Amino acid sequence: MSRSLITGNRAAAWGARLANADYMPAFPITPQTEIIETLAAWNASGEARAKVVMLESEHSMLTAAGAAAATGVRVFTATSSQGLLYAMEMMYATAGWRAPYVMVNVSRGVASPVTLESDHNDVLAARDSGFLQIHCATCQEVLDAVLIAYRLGEDCRVRLPVLVNQDGFYLSFTREPVLIPEPEAVNRFLPAFDPMGIEFRASRPVSQAVAVLGGSPYSYFRYEMHLAAQAALTVFDEIAVEFRDQFGRDYPQVDASRCDDAQVVFFMTGALSTKARAAVDSLREAGRKVGLVRPRLYRPFPRDRLRTLMQGKHAVAVIDQNISLGKGGVLATELASALYGMEAAPLIVEFIGGLGGRDIPEEEFFEMATVAAQAAEAGQVPVPRLLFSAGELREVRKLQQIARTERGELRGAP
């Protein structure tokens, strides 16, 4: 085991390399490109033995990924944002093939307006696709999650593709100390790919991904996928134990930080949760009973674990780095449905923040904790809020003024 200072992208590539992925269909997109460039370079130098093939789109990339997995090899791929949306048809389609593979998504806001920076609307759009989802908060977690994802997806009780999510820029381009496991240890944890009969062989004729006629077989096979996704909760717990035994790092379905006696907890996923964790420490120093709950596993949704963790809390401040336009934050909605009907359920206070790479500074965590505590005390849920400062608004107003002036000049107006 060696300790290196590497980016989240390089950590993802190390995960794929250590997993002995055979096949890597690829397509470049910021901020993901470093992953496939790293893998292609290792392949060229002979450090890795995978076949890297550049496709002409993410839609084709995922078709090739699913088709190769359905032929019986271990597949890795990666994308981001618009690429994920462009590939979306094949996420749904290949998930139903029950030929597992792993895709890393480097989260980035989606157009319009187009941006390169991070939020979670891309990955949450894939929520219902049949891909399981693991959301990472550190570069170490990215590497480890890729290894766990192969075990999880390839388990005979699951057999679904797995998406490992990391935040663009905050993780993808940020170097952190990462322990890179020895290949022998990884091989003990992750055995060679077993297609379990889903493969093309001349001696074993099979028609895959065939049509069904009528709602009954369709309902049956779709619900079977749902049950398999739910079974992944138990399987994930088993794998987490094995992973801890092998590598000494603990990855429960949900990360809980200083929650035991907390009255208010933050609820969020991804890299900015590390800032929430630091804010929790500061809040504790100031005598506030605040904790952090961060689901690592997003699909399947860890409902039971969340209900246990939220028991007796006064309020949850949900920080959604996404926005379902016309509804609000996706995490808040999901958490509300998970806690519905629970006795003494905490109030859910919604915040939309961190869109398009916007930072969430510590004072905003303090403010959110205060708003959530006051809501619990008053027994009233405040309206959802966007984390957006008066200073930011002034900056945007300036940009708008410049845009108006520029447009006026182009049109020859005074």
Added chain:
Amino acid sequence: MTSDAIRGMKDLPSAHLLGGGAGLCAGCGGMAVLHQIYDLLGPKTVFVNAAGCMTLLASYPFTPFRGGWLFTAMASAPAGAQGVRDALDILVSSGRLAAEEDMTVVVLAGDGSSYGMGLSATSAAIERGLDFIYLCYDNEGYGNTGQQTSAATPHGARTADSARGWSGAKKDLFAIWAAHRPAYCATVVGAEPLDLARKIEKAAKLKGPRLIHALAPCPPGWDFEAKEMVDIGRLAVSTGVWPLKEYENGRTLHTRIPRPRVPVDRYLQHQGRFAHLFAPGRQDAEIARIQSDVDAYWEGVVAG
């Protein structure tokens, strides 16, 4: 393939591989081609399918295929072929799969996918030199959804969305393929099984991207009786509307030059989709345009 050379009809395979009972239309020109090609390629074939009429061939729990089949999507069957081919190569080269377990990868796509949504994926697969056969069954419209206009619809044909005849013209898919300098391209039609068999025999021996572009007379889409499918196919050839040709090593050769060419109205008259050109009044200008397009094509062939 068992025989080294197909000289006559008696050399064509007598065993038929494709199972019966599939729910496709009677008299389907695409099925006629698929039958013939499958018999020649044999069961060690994986068909990678793009959304279209043929998608319903394998409907759970039945399949007419004795080898492999993978339905992908409308836009990306060649990328599916890439994944299957690459995975088989990885398995064979790493010793995880015996060489005799290897399979030929064939994209099976209609004109809707081949001329339109799937063209980007096709172009890229050819660029990458993918070792595959691409079988396009061309029924000149989005047949599965009721024959709307596609980029393969010929000038003047009535479709579900052009009641007075399509004002555009059929795109030259063969030329688009040939411009990529692939290993092989050929046009075929089920009504000419010997010509088809010779081309498949040649294609099967080559490596790299290979196009088999089949005209697929379509009884419901073109509006003719199912029993006329072979006659329509023959007329497509004898009128010069569907040139039988092949591309190899940078050159295109015609495998049949109809002399003299039958006037195109013989072909058009047999199909309801062109009926508006003949009744209530004969549309001489439109028919003449179609004839002159065909004549211009063949003048180019003679000149070349």
